[in-house]
Amino acid sequence: xxxxxxxxxxxxxxxxxxxxxxxxxxxxxxxxxxxxxxxxxxxxxxxxxxxxxxxxxxxxxxxxxxxxxxxxxxxxxxxxxxxxxxxxxxxxxxxxxxxxxxxxxxxxxxxxxxxxxxxxxxxxxxxxxxxxxxxxxxxxxxxxxxxxxxxxxxxxxxxxxxxxxxxxxxxxxxxxxxxxxxxxxxxxxxxxxxxxxxxxxxxxxxxxxxxxxxxxxxxxxxxxxxxxxxxxxxxxxxxxxxxxxxxxxxxxxxxxxxxxxxxxxxxxxxxxxxxxxxxxxxxxxxxxxxxxxxxxxxxxxxxxxxxxxxxxxxxxxxxxxxxxxxxxxxxxxxxxxxxxxxxxxxxxxxxxxxxxxxxxxxxxxxxxxxxxxxxxxxxxxxxxxxxxxxxxxxxxxxxxxxxxxxxxxxxxxxxxxxxxxxxxxxxxxxxxxxxxxxxxxxxxxxxxxxxxxxxx
Numbered sequence: 497x498x499x500x501x502x503x504x505x506x507x508x509x510x511x512x513x514x515x516x517x518x519x520x521x522x523x524x525x526x527x528x529x530x531x532x533x534x535x536x537x538x539x540x541x542x543x544x545x546x547x548x549x550x551x552x553x554x555x556x557x558x559x560x561x562x563x564x565x566x567x568x569x570x571x572x573x574x575x576x577x578x579x580x581x582x583x584x585x586x587x588x589x590x591x592x593x594x595x596x597x598x599x600x601x602x603x604x605x606x607x608x609x610x611x612x613x614x615x616x617x618x619x620x621x622x623x624x625x626x627x628x629x630x631x632x633x634x635x636x637x638x639x640x641x642x643x644x645x646x647x648x649x650x651x652x653x654x655x656x657x658x659x660x661x662x663x664x665x666x667x668x669x670x671x672x673x674x675x676x677x678x679x680x681x682x683x684x685x686x687x688x689x690x691x692x693x694x695x696x697x698x699x700x701x702x703x704x705x706x707x708x709x710x711x712x713x714x715x716x717x718x719x720x721x722x723x724x725x726x727x728x729x730x731x732x733x734x735x736x737x738x739x740x741x742x743x744x745x746x747x748x749x750x751x752x753x754x755x756x757x758x759x760x761x762x763x764x765x766x767x768x769x770x771x772x773x774x775x776x777x778x779x780x781x782x783x784x785x786x787x788x789x790x791x792x793x794x795x796x797x798x799x800x801x802x803x804x805x806x807x808x809x810x811x812x813x814x815x816x817x818x819x820x821x822x823x824x825x826x827x828x829x830x831x832x833x834x835x836x837x838x839x840x841x842x843x844x845x846x847x848x849x850x851x852x853x854x855x856x857x858x859x860x861x862x863x864x865x866x867x868x869x870x871x872x873x874x875x876x877x878x879x880x881x882x883x884x885x886x887x888x889x890x891x892x893x894x895x896x897x898x899x900x901x902x903x904x905x906x907x908x909x910x911x912x913x914x915x916x917x918x919x920x921x922x923x924x925x926x927x928x929x930x931x932x933x934x935x936x937x938x939x940x941x942x943x944x945x946x947x948x949x950x951x952x
Contacts, residue, residue, distance in 0.1 A: 515813025618716025843891025
């Protein structure tokens, strides 16, 4: 019997396993994971902390028991500790079954990524944490209820002002804590261009988040009780009952690279578009442990997103089971919110375009998210970038006080994805109704300004 071993039971791994079993029900599909949970939404963890999601159970799409009911051999508390590619075996270490080797015909590596932890004093204090797993987030959530002395916490410091940092600032602000957001960069969300990130910083300050930007963290101060009590930067010290590190993630590839599998510049495994690990016909990889082909930069990049992981897992599952599918690449489309402010981006920003040797023209416009005479006609900013010579759209960014603003990034993403020009987007047949859009959609208003500038 053909055996597929999947290492990792979240988005990419579970999608692969389910896809293979659905297409090849007689195959032995074994999915191992060192944790306790499968198929859960890590992206929803900040909203659990905020209280928007009532329990961790709401974040779990499919439990181990549910996967088993669909025919998968799911082994939790089981870590892959070694690979023998010549023998086609994976060495496993199980809490219940001890150490053993398991043979495979195909191996899927979906080991995800781990949070970046800076090498600074105090980082190991028990009230310093990350938002990455259900168990880790539960421990953090318990800290928001009471400290070691039983008193509720009053202040939280978040180190890192990327997507997770912004979402955690909102979560703690909703819980009534005094929030400080620290980043060594001069503004939040550096994947945005300065004019939009500056607007986001204003929104943070308006909700009384203390923004300490342009300040590298030097240490986390620990009190006599062993708990973190402040975060020190090169400019100041900020009191903290809770500290969250939100400094991004690195791909978990030590298992694979120790076996000689190839990794890229960012440390992620390299694959072809079928999700084979490069040079290995029966070894596959998907999700946050991989690098993906960037359609604009034309090279592999590390962009860990759940959307990519699920799509790559599907592609791998189809191909392992004997079908044909390819993963066409990424362009970095993402969105989040802070309070009533929604932000989104896709493609390249100005710095990324310049680093790639591209000369761009851009346009930034502010319009109403709906027809101006309708209730809720709040403002939204749109920035579009295009190649100065060809007019091809290279990226876009949006900020506005409505989800209707942020979701429009998908129109821009499709235009960038399909190499459309500003003129193409300007002429596209988009919908109009006063409650949802002006007669000129805000994205097309920006495209009109950009197309005019490109004509000069």
